[in-house]
Amino acid sequence: MVRILAQGEGGLVVELGDAIDDAVNARVHTLAAAVRDRLSAEVDEVVPSYRSLLILHDPVGAPRAGLVRKVKELAASLGEAPVAGFSRVVRLPVCYGGALGPDLEEVARLTGRSVEAVVGLHAAPVYRIHLLGFTPGFPYLGGLDPALTVPRLEVPRSRIPPGSVAIGGGQTGVYPIESPGGWRLVGRTPLKLFDPLRPHPFLLAAGDGLRFVPISPAAFEAAAERVAAGEDGLEVEP
Secondary structure, three states, X not given: OOEEEEOOOOEXXXXXXXXXXXXXXHHHHHHHHHHHXXXXXXXXXXXXXXXXXEEEOOOOOOOHHHHHHHHHHHHHHHOOOOXXXXXXXXXXXXXXXXXXXXXXXXXXXXXXXXXXXXXHHHHXXXXXXXXXOOOXXXXXXXXXXXXXXXXXXXXXXXXXXXXXXXEEEOEEEEOOOOEEEOOEEEEEOOOOOEOOOOOOOEOOOOOOEEEEEEOOHHHHHHHHHHHHOOOXXXXXXX
8 A cells, every 4th residue: 555645835645554563664664764765866854654654855846746756666666565673672661650650550450450460561572663753752662462552541641751651542652751641651761762962862763672671669760860960871682
């Protein structure tokens, strides 16, 4: 499936599927790389998402009709992209429950499981980071156990602390900065996922694998102090 839609005067949205799926996301990133490599003279920016790709271009220097034809040809030539391994696997420490994860007990109630079982299920997978979006550095993750699917809050919070780890519907993610949000908060990481003062502001990247590592409140406080002193605190698995 390839469908191309207009996005204003200088944008194209290339849709490659209808669902959140690792295989569809692999095609999105393969096409994004190909567009950057082969159409760089006509394209200003490429922004991948779960199942689609936003291509920004100058409508005068790169007329839409010609660009649409080239993108269609490029997508057809790539075929089905294999689901690649992770570019790296990062370990994100998380303190679950309590004041740092105020919705954990409610998630346990909604799923009919114990708090310990919810933490175990949430921390078990290596999640694939499909994209960063919503706020700077927010990782949308694929791989949440379906048993942890819970409805979003009926009334979203107006302020969510940075580092909050949350579940919303069949998705999970981490809020990098203070923001509103309607996902259920199950824990918090002491690491800064986004810091505009760092040479590389984003701690994570699309294509990474992410493993949540449960830690104690004392370990959270110790890690938070190290982050405040200038460490990024991120561990990468061999």
